[in-house]
Amino acid sequence: MYKKISLIIPIRNEGSYISECIDSIINFDYPKEFLEAIFVDGVSEDKTVEIIDTYIQKYPYIKVIRNEKKIVPIAMNLGIKASSGEYICRLDAHAKYPKNYIAKLLEWSEKLNADNVGAVCITDTKSQTNTAKAIQFVMSDKFGVGNSLFRVGVNEPLEVDTVPFGFYKKEVFDKIGYYDERLIRAQDLELNKRLKKNSGKIYLIPDVTCIYYPRENYKSFFKNRFETGRWVMLSCYFTNSLKSISIRHMIPLVFSVSLIFSFVLGFITEKFFYIFWFILIGYSSILFFRALSIKKDILLTSNILIGYIVLHFSYGMGSLEGLFEIIIKKIKSKKSI
Template identity: 30%
Template sequence: MPVRNEEKHLRAAVQRVLDQHYEGDLEILLAVAPSTDLTREIAEGLADEDSRVVVLDNPAGVTPAGLNVAIAAARHPVIVRVDGHGELSPGYIGRAVALLEETGAANVGGLMDAQGTTPLSEAIAAGYNSPLGLGGGGFHLAETPAGPADTVFLGVFRADVLREIGGFDESLHRAQDWELNYRLRRAGHLVYFSPDLQVVYRPRDSVSALARQFYRTGQWRREVIRRHPDTASLRYLAPPLTVVGTGGGLVLGLLGLVLRSRVLTAALIAPAVYVAFVGAATASLGQLRPAARLRMPLVLTIMHLAWGAGFIHGRPTGA
């Protein structure tokens, strides 16, 4: 479990692992990055309470480096990846180990069940769980059937295969899980999705954190495509095209109003279409409290435009 600034969720995430009651031997490796909250203190407290919890240092501070630190220290033939703000469903580990044996897969994983606790985080969770928000990746949708997959959420790995392909790419600060599964498949290994494996994911609970997250995710997705051009798809091009279309249409349309040019003013159709799409998407999402639905247009707009702007910008300078 790579953790950084996770004081709010870390104890619950670790407790969900301990509550698995897995019949085999179990260790929980917390790769702790430099944090500005009480993450380190909480992690050390958990280790004092239970000898199965081990605290490791991740001085690099990024997720793939923390994962590799933990993988290097792991003693067992199966490695279960867990997030500091994720909670495993009951029986997750036992079912995952059984699936590794049944399918022969190198990695099995399941559904990211995003759940919010406030109106804003509920709206963000709904965006994660909808193809109209995050984009419809298989492990975000409950109706995705079991079977071979391009990637899965988190993952339960055969340790020997994970080490054989070199672990996670530490130069990818985001999308490193997708890229790892890409290398597994290229090496002839099976990546398997099962909706039986569910993890409750606690999304960000602020507008600024959501915008930073999606901007950076867009940046690193473009970097993955740069390295592996065969992974490009129209789904990844939709957000940057939306940014160009709505931004360009707005600028040209406003210029048209100033210059009294009907041709240029007609460009306002592009942002108007996007606003209508966001409104229709918000209306189509069911089972949302009124306060969460009220925040949904803002959440969807940030998801689309921040991701698209990050994709246009590309890899962060110095990364």
């Protein structure tokens, strides 16, 4: 028996990606009378909404609603409240999905009696530059993303703490509440941690995949990872709990702080310079030979090493800024008492 499913897709300035995302939805092998696709637009300044409008004329199950505040958790909450499905599936415009994506997620959700299930996320690139290939590699490698299983894959259905683009029973939101609208980033992580805290079951499914397109140049990649690291830390402040993060989220922070402090202290005591170079050369050597053993291309491997450094250092620096912001907020809070 088919169930009504609502797809919620937060968007803003996705003109380069939106057509491929919509084409994926149109090609789903799930009866369209049991499907609605709600695009929540954060006041796009490009042709995103115009492109969607050309599809709406032919596919009435596609809708657009406006998100004046422009941030993802508010978009998700607007979409959920406007939805009519028994299940909520959060999609991303920077991704494309196989034909059986919805049918498979529903099948596994019912089979496992899960509150949320998600697919393995395969990182791909539209560009064939060495920079784009390097970013694709580090975002798919355990040396880049640690034990982020939805990026490196699993062999069997596995109960986990979080998944990308979750497929939720709608009743979950009545039970634990909606997305935390204070969190510009890390809102999915926090929601899933809250779900687990309330005895919810979340599973990563191995035979369902989606393709995700990350940023394809180091500048935008750095900015994206920096903000993610920053908001992972800030989520602890706003939720007043460390339960929204895992050990793997702290490793880039420890790495970045170790480099910065050993370098700065080296001007006081020369021995710290040795520690700095030991960390940097050891880290670089391990990751360079890791990449070379797989790609066997010196130029690409060199770009991959840069990709690792950008990924880890940007995330770590973002986390450090998040910590400083938390300290400042705590000091201001005490002064106001």
